Amino acid sequence: MSYIASYPKERIIELFAQHVSSGKAEFFAQAGIDFVVGKREGIYLWDLDGKRLINCHCNGGVFNLGHRNTRILAALERALQQYDIGNHHLLSAPRALLAARLAAISPGDIKRVVFGVSGGEAIDLALKLARAHTHRPGIISALGGYHGHTGLALAAGDESYRKPFEPLSPGFTQVPFGDLQALEEAMSEATAAVIFETIPATLGIAIPPEDFFAGVRQLCDRWGAVMIMDEVQTGLARCGAVWGIDTYGVIPDMIVTAKGLSGGIYPISATLYSDRLDAFLHDNPFIHISTFGGAEAGCCVALEVLDILEEPGFLEHVRAMADLFKEGFANLLEKHPSVLVEARQRGLMMGLKLADPYYGPWMTAAGFQAGLLAIYANHDPSVLQILPPLIIQEGEIQQVLAILDGMLGGLETAFS
Numbered sequence: 205m206s207y208i209a210s211y212p213k214e215r216i217i218e219l220f221a222q223h224v225s226s227g228k229a230e231f232f233a234q235a236g237i238d239f240v241v242g243k244r245e246g247i248y249l250w251d252l253d254g255k256r257l258i259n260c261h262c263n264g265g266v267f268n269l270g271h272r273n274t275r276i277l278a279a280l281e282r283a284l285q286q287y288d289i290g291n292h293h294l295l296s297a298p299r300a301l302l303a304a305r306l307a308a309i310s311p312g313d314i315k316r317v318v319f320g321v322s323g324g325e326a327i328d329l330a331l332k333l334a335r336a337h338t339h340r341p342g343i344i345s346a347l348g349g350y351h352g353h354t355g356l357a358l359a360a361g362d363e364s365y366r367k368p369f370e371p372l373s374p375g376f377t378q379v380p381f382g383d384l385q386a387l388e389e390a391m392s393e394a395t396a397a398v399i400f401e402t403i404p405a406t407l408g409i410a411i412p413p414e415d416f417f418a419g420v421r422q423l424c425d426r427w428g429a430v431m432i433m434d435e436v437q438t439g440l441a442r443c444g445a446v447w448g449i450d451t452y453g454v455i456p457d458m459i460v461t462a463k464g465l466s467g468g469i470y471p472i473s474a475t476l477y478s479d480r481l482d483a484f485l486h487d488n489p490f491i492h493i494s495t496f497g498g499a500e501a502g503c504c505v506a507l508e509v510l511d512i513l514e515e516p517g518f519l520e521h522v523r524a525m526a527d528l529f530k531e532g533f534a535n536l537l538e539k540h541p542s543v544l545v546e547a548r549q550r551g552l553m554m555g556l557k558l559a560d561p562y563y564g565p566w567m568t569a570a571g572f573q574a575g576l577l578a579i580y581a582n583h584d585p586s587v588l589q590i591l592p593p594l595i596i597q598e599g600e601i602q603q604v605l606a607i608l609d610g611m612l613g614g615l616e617t618a619f620s
């Protein structure tokens with residue numbers, strides 16, 4: 205493996221273009237970005253040439269605990285003394301224990317878990333189960349939402365990703381996010397499920413009205429539909445509570461989690477669902493299969509993630525760091541009113557709304573020069589998403605804010 209490090213960066217870029225993605229290589233070359241991820245540790249990523257970035261993208265929460273968190277690495281090493289992938293058909297101690305821990309931190313009667321490898325796969329299972337449970341076809345989701353690129357998840361997401369692959373599964377309807385009236389009009393006796401990201405990142409860290417999810421709950425109860433929260437990005441403490449939906453005081457029927465559950469080290473996802481929805485999978489236990497889903501070594505890693513999350517002070521730390529960002533953003537708003545129009549935030553799920561859709565991509569490119577990895581929202585490029593590792597410390601936040609300050613100043617000059 206050490207031979208990888210002996211390849212010069214130019215050769216890696218060449219091989220990537222030839223064998224992985226010519227389009228991506230061209231895109232980055234045209235944007236003047238030649239970053240190839242090398243060393244990574246804590247909140248930082250380094251280019252193969254040594255240039256350092258603070259990671260405020262975190263792959264949407266994969267690196268909640270930072271890069272190569274030493275406790276996660278140690279948990280994986282311990283797991284590998286005893287476990288491997290395991291066998292998905294058989295009963296399993298790590299899967300049973302991880303499921304019990306996830307149930308314990310979930311609201312209401314969400315007590316059951318199906319494991320997967322990716323977020324998209326876990327969303328697919330949630331939608332399959334909702335259809336099987338209700339014997340209905342209809343799935344309602346948000347316009348511009350994002351749930352992954354697998355079959356049903358893709359059908360629930362934004363048109364731009366699914367159009368070329370049609371026909372997809374029928375029965376999908378989309379409504380503007382946060383609009384209860386539109387949801388009410390779309391719902392019917394054919395609605396199996398309503399699925400929303402708690403805070404849609406790709407839509408620009410869109411924060412819904414405070415009473416939105418209570419209204420969604422009521423409508424789902426009225427029509428007998430399943431309420432599914434996609435917590436792939438907002439879950440596992442990102443919003444300052446275990447689940448983002450906890451911050452709205454609403455209990456859904458299903459929660460989907462992925463990214464951060466991996467500890468940034470071992471891919472794993474989970475669909476958590478209410479006891480009341482269990483009859484179908486009880487009667488058909490082999491109808492959904494994922495060979496690598498809930499791999500036993502991955503379960504051990506995820507158990508360590510939950511140990512860290514549940515430690516006294518962890519959620520308080522997230523909330524305290526969120527307050528520091530809030531203060532810093534208020535200063536930036538005052539200082540750069542011509543380019544920065546709004547700071548969106550729930551805990552450390554954050555986004556800066558800029559005055560023009562060109563500004564998000566500009567800021568992303570500028571970040572590579574200035575030392576910050578922050579990516580604009582694909583479905584609203586006027587928003588720069590800011591998702592730092594949850595373990596970020598006060599001094600590091602000041603660094604992020606100073607870099608943002610400089611970048612916003614550059615933006616003002618570039619477009620003045």
Ligand SMILES: Cc1ncc(COP(=O)(O)O)c(C=O)c1O
Nearest residue numbers: 322323324350351352401436437
């Ligand atoms: C909100 C949300 N849901 C689902 C997914 C899909 O997860 P995965 O890429 O692991 O399939 C993502 C991925 O970015 C996501 O952000």
